[in-house]
Structure formats: C-alpha cells, structure tokens
Amino acid sequence: MHIPKGKDLLLPPKKNKRPWGEAPDKSSILFGYAGSWYAKVCQTRDHTRCIKLLKHQRSKHWPLSQECASVRNLVTSTGLGTGILHLQSEYDSVVVSAFRERYWLETDMFYLPFGEMTITPDDMKQITNLEVEGQSVFEGFDNNMSWSDLYILVQETLGWEKDETEMDFQLAGGYDPAEPHKPKIIKKLLLKNLRTKFEGTAAKERAGQVMDETTVRRTATTYLLYSLGTVFFPDNSGNRVNVHYLQLLKNLDNIKNYLWATATLAYLLDSLRKASRFGATEIAGNVALLMAWVYDHFPSLRPPTEWEEHDYVPTGKKFKFTGRQLRNKEEKLIQMREKIDAFTVEYVIFDPYLRIENGVDVRRFTETASYNGPLYHPTGYVMTNPRRTLRQIAHIQQRVVKENFKLSKEGSETKGPTIVLNYRPTPTEQPP
16 A cells, blocks of 8 residues: 655646646736645645644633723723623634635635635624724834833833833843843733733722722723733734734723724734745634634534524624534544535525514624725734625625725735735725
8 A cells, every 4th residue: 555655645736737726716816825725735635644723822811800890991991891702712723724724815815615705894893893983003003113112102001110111021022030141122011921910900909909090090001901912913922912002002092993893803814814824833813703703604613512592792702612622623624624625605604693673684784894995903904805705795796807906916925924915006094
C-alpha cells in the first residue's frame, strides 16, 4: 500500500495551471486565492494531512457584577454593556477554522457551494444589539500618538503618573528584572495589571471605602478598556490592549455615539483576512460573533445542546457552546468541511431574524443593510457590498455587475502577514 508523503500528498498541477478549487471569478477578482488555506485544502489528497485549527488567545472575563452600582450604571450608560452581555466566552474552534477556510479577503465574503454570504451590520444588530448608526471610531483616531501625549492621555483617563505608565509599558513589552538595562517599551498595557489595579469596587464599598466620582469614572474607563482588549478588538497576544483605545473612552458621555457594532464586525473580518492565508495559526477579533452568525444561519451546524426559543432578543447566546464539544476537533473539522461542501440553499436560513406577528412580517432591516462601502475599526477597514448577498436582505440574488469600490491587483498585497488591498476610489473617512 502506498502511503503518500511529501509532494505525493498534493494533487498534480492542472493542465491550465490554475489552482485546484478556484472559484468561477478566477484570478481577475480573487487574485490572492493561491495563498489561501482553501487552495491548500483543495490541493491536498488526504484531508487528515491538511488540518490547522485556529488558536484564539483569551484573557479572563471581568464580571461587571464585581463592581459597585455606580460603576455598573456608568458602564451600562455607554451602550457597550450589551455587546459584552450577549456574547458567549467559549470558543468553537471547529466552526471558526472551517469558515476561515471559506473566507475570501478580496470580497470579504464566505464562498459557499450555493453562493456568497457574509456577516452584515444588520446581523451585528440582531446578535449583539449594539448600535449600527453613529460616529465612526476611525474618524480622528490616532494610532501613533507620541509618548508624551500618551502619558497625558493615561493620566487624564486612568490617573497614573508618567513613571507608573512607563513601567506598565515596559511590563507589556516583556520587561525582565534580570536585565533592567534592556527594557523594551511598547504602547500597550497588560490586561491582568489593569484588572488587578481597579477591580472589586463592590467589595471595597462593602468594606467601608468610599467610591467617589473620580474613582468610579476611572474604574469604568478601565473596565471598558479591558473589554475593548478582550471582547471588541482582542489581538493575538491574549494579554495586552492597545493604549491608544483610551482616545475612544476619554469622554464617557460620548461613547454611546460610536458605531461599535460595525467597528467590532470590521475588526473581526479584518482578522479573518489574515487568518484565511495559508500558514496562519491564530485569529484575533470577536470570534463569538462569527460562531453566533453560523449558528443562526446554518441549523445543521448548531452545537448539540439545549436552547430556549427567545422572543426576538439578541441571539449571541441563544445556542450554547460548551467545552464538552471540544473533543476530536481534527476529525470534526474534516466532517464539517464535508457538510459545507454538500450545502444547498435548503441548508441555510438567509434571514433567521424573521419576525411574524398576526401573520404579518414585521421584520425591519436597519438602514445600513443596503450600505455599500468601507466598514471601519479604529486602525483600518473592510469592504461591504450588499449586492453580493441580496438574499440576506430579502431580495432575489442577481449577478454583481457594479462595485462602488473596485479592487485593484496592482498595489495590493495578499501573501505576507500584512494584508494590503488597493481600492479605487480610495475610501475616505466616513461612517459606518
């Protein structure tokens, strides 16, 4: 019996030299396909030899219930509380890994046997109840502030003096007391240190400590910064947060005006772009959002647990995923690939949020459902085009013949760790 190994694991090149599994759009649009995980899966004879489950680094959840009523009320008033509350913390690595293989970074779409789908701003509203209209977090955001300006920002928001802030920057950079003469300083803060310094105001209050307005506001700001680094914009480190995010939290009364739904979505889709590349082993962003979206739209992929039929409330926790479902992940990934390969339109619910009252459909899409353009997160953007996913907004799918922003192969980079896509015209700062 021949056991394939090395190059024998791969299918021979096709006569036309095109990659195996290439979509009908071909390289004129999907010019980065050859470097994708899906291309490697299609080229490999034995799928057991082409498995890579994505890792997702996570920090511990900071329960808001541990904080005093004043902090809880202030956090809730910002509008971010619903995004924290309605998303589960467990990680379904099989679902996330299977769908990253189907993600095409050139169109920000999942390519499936029956056509294209993606996570839309309207999906975000239904899953998290976060706002999809308001001020862009990208507008005016500076991700390269000077050190002096950062020290001032931290002092104004968290109350730290320069020496304390500088030490925390060094600790985030991996400061080693054994080599104090070689400090590495980065513009990030350790999540664990943030929580240690500020958590537990409810217990402190019960012990007789007075929670004045300054302490309450600094604790609420820290809790929100921690949440940005663990729920909304988590990076691959799992233990650090970008200190520049404090710009978005400086005015606690203005936080509710930001487009948190589209910002969270854009950050996740941007992370999927990177995770779709062959060799990628990790994914950043709010993967619980992707899991909820898959469970909502594909009933056969829902976890085998009991759930309650909610009456039109956010669906982020509707289908509970637990750690018991993490066994035999490699085998389950192969099985999920086979399931997805067999999908037809009968396997998908294009609008799982349909709402019928007295025999009448009262479902209302958000105004962003028909938006075609960039979706911004603090440091970048992705592109959304509802013409590609008309079935998700209750329309008949037609061939896409127009793009408001045309992607150019020239000037784009899809192979390295840094993804660059060159659109014409170049997107400008604008919500959402």
